[in-house]
Amino acid sequence: MSERLAERVSIGPDGVICVIAGKVELGQGVLTALAQIAADALGADLAQVRMVAARTDGGPDEGLTAGSLSIQRAGPPLREACARVRAACAAEAARRWGVSPGEVTVRRGEFRAGDLTATYADLAKAVDLPAEEAPADAGTEQNVYVGTSVPRLDLPDKVAGRPRFIHDLRLPGQLHGRVLRPPSPGARLARLSPPPQDLRVVRDGSFLGVLGESEAEADRALGRLRRLAEWDERDTLPDENDLDTFLRAGPHETIPVRVADGEPPEGQVIEATYSRPFLAHASIAPSCAAARWNADGTLEVWTHSQGVYLLRRALAEVLGLDHDRVAVRHVEGAGCYGHNGADDVALDAALLARASGGRPVHVRWSRADELTWAPFGSAMSADVSAVVDEAGSVRSWQYDVWSQGHISRPTYGGRPGLLAGAHLERPWTYGAPTDPPPQAGWGSARNADPIYDFPRAQVTGHRLTETPIRSSALRSLGAFMNVFAIESFMDELALAAGRDPLEYRLDHLSDPRAREVLRRAADAAGWGRPGLGIGFARYKGFGAYCAAVAEIEAEQDVRVRRLTLAVDVGQVINPDGVRNQIEGGAVQATSWTLKERVRFDRRAITSRDWESYPILRFSETPEVAVELVEHPDTPPVGSGEAAQGPVAAAIANAVAASIEVRVRDLPITRDAIIRAIG
Amino acid sequence: MTRLTVNGTPMEAVSDPGTPLLDVLRGEMGLTGTRFGCGLEACGACFVLLDGRPVASCTTPLSVAEGRDVVTIEGLAPGDELHPVQRAILDEQAGQCGFCLSGIMVSAAALLARDPHPDEEAVVAALDRNLCRCGVHRRVVRAVLKAAGEVTR
Structure with a gap:
């Protein structure tokens, strides 16, 4: 029987310390980093710490795992809870041994005073304190694991092929479910021919699903169901070849990010317009979930959602249940880069399980559904203009960005926000996506306000408040586009002034940490050679500093040979973890920058497989070098999203430096270069 | 009944011969280490070795594996060893x-x-x-x- 010493810590008789995290593993390695923090705060051996996945039945509510905030937000309370457990156990040891608590030390899970020793397992049984009432931290925590490259705790299972993903979940008596999505966003079910008796169809309005005993049977059943359904379809989508017009037509919410005083000064005006298309998450695994309705009317859900508590609230609302009748538990999925289909498929599973006679139902989306129905990262369009002095330095800056909102997560905007909800007989429609507030780093306007010391600047966001396209958070939200635009434009200004792009930036930049990452990236890349491009940002204005230098080849297509990045995340919990996140972010940003664009006609999304939505391949992947600029005494910030914008800008600037073509509309394909020349 | 060798062990699969090999492995054989990624042989997540060559198990019918050697991630190395x-x-x-x-x-x-x-x-x-x-x-x-x-x- 485990002894529960705090809301999130329990200790078994075998000495295993279970720590329930409020944050979830998305493939980013956060559970490993949190385990390092917990082990050091406990004075325990890392091998005796087990991280338990987030869950609403017995785990803390720490909101979403998003925004590169997990280490920053979840680290301190976890450290505090673990330190209290350690202090309580040390006090118990001191009582037993008749020594003062100050004489008890703990290292690698062993409490010691002179020759006397005890383990967590020995002491935990006698300690019965809610953590809040336990004595505060006793002794000084020593960093054994924090700051070191501890290997990922979840990788051994994944490398051996052991069951670990939600796709591998096999609940007793489990059925497999498939959903027949409408053929296009505006479609409604017109008619369903009576299904043959052996086809186990679930219908609610335009929501259609089938059940099977195996995945293969469910897939076959889905094919049969498809032939029975007739849909009314409508053209609801904008012109994909003219998204600027669509984004700028409105209606908009105006977002005053920075308001300038007075009129702009006289001087030469330089201006440019940039854009990016809609982007897909395009995780390698389709979204997946499982659900079970119990005889007492309670619902259990297994999900790879980023927020188990938010999902619980949304599910309860759609299904008409009290929150406490729903338990939502996290199971790892494939890489998560934002609000994908994870929450949606959980509702699918709950709806199908409601009609399965009490048997659990496991649901997996198809590749086409994943690419066409998961929320997209919004297309964006931005105008930048600057008034420059005789030396070409910025006297006044103006930036306007048009975008859909970047958040339509469950319960945001006061709606459940789950896909199938909109297809039900009594629908729960989802509204236009909104944006996070300024203190969370904006959405459309994320990183729209540059870190440079401009004497005057006006920065305005324009968020579309009506749209037929569902968009939500995709890694770095608006920052990818805004940094691409700002940093491309800084390059244009530098070149117009005949100045070196690195020196031009430094001349406008007093923040010492910003200057340091720029210099470190430039030095490591051998700045000064022809053909290099540079990009830089401090994520959200208060997160990680990141500078990127790109080296490209432009023959038939643009190919990125090498990326060199410098990053400053303050204190580094796991150096290899940070490197891996920066490398991965840089490679993914390269893919977005060179290749990716969600395609659609006026009726349906047409990029539905890996041919119509290509992503970067092994043969196209650049070498990535990462310089860590360490500030051990500065609180840690997240690294997951810092590279996206700087890499896009560095590539575009390298294209301009190499072939003297300025591409302002992403992706930078052969066609885009030809258009830019024309 | 389809006879095939999976990770060195002779097996008899009862699924319909037209069933994708991936579903047979993950389903009746419980070998979930092979992944479903797209079902279109376009991502490689479902690759297994068929007589030593990597093939997309998502579009390979069970019948094609009849009498042949299939090796999955679980069988790249014997027992608990790693390749x-x-x-x-x-x-x-x-x-x-x-x-x-x-x-x-x-x-x-x-x-x-x-x-x-x-x-x-x-x-x-x-x-x-x-x-x-x-x-x-x-x-x-x-x-x-x-x-x-x-x-x-």
Whole structure:
């Protein structure tokens, strides 16, 4: 029987310390980093710490795992809870041994005073304190694991092929479910021919699903169901070849990010317009979930959602249940880069399980559904203009960005926000996506306000408040586009002034940490050679500093040979973890920058497989070098999203430096270069 | 009933012969290490070795595997051992979410079996049918080259 010493810590008789995290593993390695923090705060051996996945039945509510905030937000309370457990156990040891608590030390899970020793397992049984009432931290925590490259705790299972993903979940008596999505966003079910008796169809309005005993049977059943359904379809989508017009037509919410005083000064005006298309998450695994309705009317859900508590609230609302009748538990999925289909498929599973006679139902989306129905990262369009002095330095800056909102997560905007909800007989429609507030780093306007010391600047966001396209958070939200635009434009200004792009930036930049990452990236890349491009940002204005230098080849297509990045995340919990996140972010940003664009006609999304939505391949992947600029005494910030914008800008600037073509509309394909020349 | 050898063990599969091999492995055989990624043989997540060659198990019917040798990620090395590629992937921490890795390691193992001394270009070419979204490509290439060094020793 485990002894529960705090809301999130329990200790078994075998000495295993279970720590329930409020944050979830998305493939980013956060559970490993949190385990390092917990082990050091406990004075325990890392091998005796087990991280338990987030869950609403017995785990803390720490909101979403998003925004590169997990280490920053979840680290301190976890450290505090673990330190209290350690202090309580040390006090118990001191009582037993008749020594003062100050004489008890703990290292690698062993409490010691002179020759006397005890383990967590020995002491935990006698300690019965809610953590809040336990004595505060006793002794000084020593960093054994924090700051070191501890290997990922979840990788051994994944490398051996052991069951670990939600796709591998096999609940007793489990059925497999498939959903027949409408053929296009505006479609409604017109008619369903009576299904043959052996086809186990679930219908609610335009929501259609089938059940099977195996995945293969469910897939076959889905094919049969498809032939029975007739849909009314409508053209609801904008012109994909003219998204600027669509984004700028409105209606908009105006977002005053920075308001300038007075009129702009006289001087030469330089201006440019940039854009990016809609982007897909395009995780390698389709979204997946499982659900079970119990005889007492309670619902259990297994999900790879980023927020188990938010999902619980949304599910309860759609299904008409009290929150406490729903338990939502996290199971790892494939890489998560934002609000994908994870929450949606959980509702699918709950709806199908409601009609399965009490048997659990496991649901997996198809590749086409994943690419066409998961929320997209919004297309964006931005105008930048600057008034420059005789030396070409910025006297006044103006930036306007048009975008859909970047958040339509469950319960945001006061709606459940789950896909199938909109297809039900009594629908729960989802509204236009909104944006996070300024203190969370904006959405459309994320990183729209540059870190440079401009004497005057006006920065305005324009968020579309009506749209037929569902968009939500995709890694770095608006920052990818805004940094691409700002940093491309800084390059244009530098070149117009005949100045070196690195020196031009430094001349406008007093923040010492910003200057340091720029210099470190430039030095490591051998700045000064022809053909290099540079990009830089401090994520959200208060997160990680990141500078990127790109080296490209432009023959038939643009190919990125090498990326060199410098990053400053303050204190580094796991150096290899940070490197891996920066490398991965840089490679993914390269893919977005060179290749990716969600395609659609006026009726349906047409990029539905890996041919119509290509992503970067092994043969196209650049070498990535990462310089860590360490500030051990500065609180840690997240690294997951810092590279996206700087890499896009560095590539575009390298294209301009190499072939003297300025591409302002992403992706930078052969066609885009030809258009830019024309 | 379809007879085939899976990870060295003769097996009899009861699924319909038209069932995708992937569903047979993950379903009736309980070998969930092979992944469903797209069902269109376009991402490599479902790769298994069929008589030593990497094939997309999502579009390979069970009947095609009749009388042949199938090796999945679980069987790249005997028992609880790891294949040199698996060890090298862990050594290099060449993973983030890890979902693409089964298929990638199957491709890499097939490469090393036919060419124990591949250069970097050969490794990249052998992995080019495998997609990875988290961006660990370069780590994977380093790991496979490292594993090649071990295989030769």
